[in-house]
Amino acid sequence: MSNINNQTQDLNSIELVQDLDQEAAATITGGYLYISTGYNGSGSETALGKGYTSLGGYNNKVSWYKVTGNTGWYAYTGKDYTGKGYYLAPGSGGNLGGYENNNWESVKPAY
Numbered sequence: 019m020s021n022i023n024n025q026t027q028d029l030n031s032i033e034l035v036q037d038l039d040q041e042a043a044a045t046i047t048g049g050y051l052y053i054s055t056g057y058n059g060s061g062s063e064t065a066l067g068k069g070y071t072s073l074g075g076y077n078n079k080v081s082w083y084k085v086t087g088n089t090g091w092y093a094y095t096g097k098d099y100t101g102k103g104y105y106l107a108p109g110s111g112g113n114l115g116g117y118e119n120n121n122w123e124s125v126k127p128a129y
């Protein structure tokens with residue numbers, strides 16, 4: 019778990035916090051959206067526990083994800099939940115392909 023916490027701090031350190039949408043900032047209990055810049059969790063990886071209107075340094079670089087817990091997520095190709103949206107079911111994950119690969123810029127939990 020300490021590794022997850024460190025990754026979350028890395029994301030915060032690139033100043034994503036100021037981009038948080040307050041309505042989407044509610045913390046999810048028991049689940050995370052993991053994202054990485056390489057396939058199969060390689061490259062830079064982080065765990066997200068709430069919505070982000072911009073992925074900061076991860077914008078247009080995500081190539082892999084995994085959803086833990088019982089809450090699904092939405093991922094969008096544009097900032098502020100715009101562009102093309104994708105539903106990520108609880109327990110799902112894998113490498114991104116085609117238009118979706120290297121294109122996510124915002125994510126939020128699907129309540």
Ligand SMILES: [Ca+2]
Nearest residue numbers: 095121122123
């Ligand atoms: Ca994009």
